[in-house]
């Protein structure tokens with residue numbers, strides 16, 4: 001898929017955000033296309049989390065416009081963003097250890113069967129659907145196993161499977177590979193490939209250069225609240241990105 | 253967006269969790285149940301009187317007297333909260349129930365004209381269907397529990413106060429109100445419906461004490477609610493990871509308020525049943541019962557850190573406590589030792605669980 005013939009799934013124009021006197025973001029333009037994996041890099045305080053939170057509906061931007069799949073959107077709460085198809089995979093936060101994988105995937109949107117006035121959980125359908133989703137993600141995860149007993153990679157699969165329930169069109173992942181082993185990092189990167197294959201746009205926030213260069217089509221570098229670079233991955237190098245992050249190189 | 257179905261997953265490097273490593277077999281409830289079975293066998297050989305019908309009825313009745321409240325507090329404990337006000341709540345609901353019953357049955361009493369009137373010969377006559385007074389008074393007793401539960405839930409879920417402090421306050425408030433409304437004297441069930449009241453609280457059906465029947469019905473209902481409804485699932489999710497529960501869009505505030513209301517209602521019902529057996533609701537009734545109730549829940553496997561617990565564990569905890577108490581009585585051991593032993597068992601149960609979870 002080339003960029004020219006597609007509408008961007010996400011289009012930011014002139015996004016700015018002030019917290020009192022602090023200017024966290026200034027005039028950020030960004031486009032993300034279906035099936036594209038964009039790496040978002042930058043030093044601490046560069047504004048990455050603020051940008052993600054604006055897209056996910058946690059904050060309203062002070063300036064600028066967000067267009068999603070071609071139309072302008074205004075999110076007041078995270079549910080609004082989820083409703084149009086934006087999902088965030090939070091690193092550790094969004095799984096309940098004491099529940100099974102299937103229960104976590106369907107948490108808050110359980111499938112039910114009605115028996116007269118009462119609605120009971122449809123365990124079978126949820127397990128079957130969860131198994132299907134894990135299959136799509138090629139993750140060896142059993143729906144009925146407790147999340148407590150799972151590896152970091154499997155936990156990521158559960159978190160990512162959640163996003164597949166709602167047919168998300170943009171998935172943002174906050175540091176998904178920060179606290180897991182090398183083998184599990186590979187699994188997570190594999191999961192990102194699966195999302196991409198299915199036409200989902202992915203924004204990967206990471207400090208790990210190898211991961212970004214392994215899966216991303218494009219890398220965006222933020223510094224002091226501004227976008228300093230936005231390049232296809234094969235037109236740049238880890239050295240250049242490092243220089244942009246640290247400020248040794250101003251822009252590219 | 254069409255999603256291609258992949259070939260079924262193979263589980264090459266992920267071992268299946270064996271049956272004895274999951275569910276009840278891997279839980280504190282499981283081995284406390286085992287300990288209970290061993291204890292029952294020991295009791296059988298130690299005292300020929302233990303397994304007689306009379307003693308079994310006694311045991312069944314006694315543990316039912318705290319088990320319903322234990323079911324309620326288990327809901328709260330699963331969400332990671334605690335409710336210290338259950339003992340006071342038992343007393344207050346029981347007291348309100350018998351006060352309303354007596355008041356409505358006394359001609360000239362507040363609102364009594366709707367229910368009774370004085371006949372020409374000076375006898376009190378029911379103006380209504382029999383049992384209506386009982387129904388109204390029980391609803392009144394549960395009504396005050398509902399209000400207390402709502403207040404607990406509001407303070408904890410909406411105002412963000414700690415469950416420990418909030419319910420400690422409620423313990424005192426409700427106990428104090430009990431003294432206020434009865435002038436410290438407590439109250440007695442009375443009037444034409446009192447006989448129904450005793451039948452419904454301390455009677456038996458085919459030799460089975462009614463409190464035990466209520467307990468079984470409520471425990472089964474609780475099992476269904478916890479494991480087969482989305483409310484139950486959200487209760488567990490809240491205890492497992494509250495932040496996650498919130499991010500996934502679970503109505504955290506509502507679920508929290510609901511569990512405190514359930515707990516207060518269970519305690520209120522428990523108190524009403526106890527007062528039927530006692531024949532009165534003294535102002536110091538069920539003092540410090542919250543300790544027995546929470547101890548039973550914890551011994552049965554509910555985790556005070558949240559996320560784990562269920563009706564079976566609650567009942568097993570209550571039975572274990574009662575069998576030990578009964579055993580000590582049969583062995584003519586001073587009842588003062590009972591409390592000491594309960595404390596030892598709480599610590600042992602939690603300790604064994606800790607050791608077990610280290611090993612796996």
Ligand SMILES: Nc1ncnc2c1ncn2[C@@H]1O[C@H](COP(=O)(O)OP(=O)(O)O)[C@@H](O)[C@H]1O
Nearest residue numbers: 019022024042043044045046047048049050051
């Ligand atoms: N809620 C907030 N209130 C005030 N300042 C904030 C808030 N969130 C972020 N900031 C500020 O915005 C800037 C960008 O932060 P952030 O987006 O978290 O950076 P990053 O995620 O790239 O490390 C920082 O200077 C930070 O202190």
Ligand SMILES: [Mg+2]
Nearest residue numbers: 045048049050
């Ligand atoms: Mg950040």
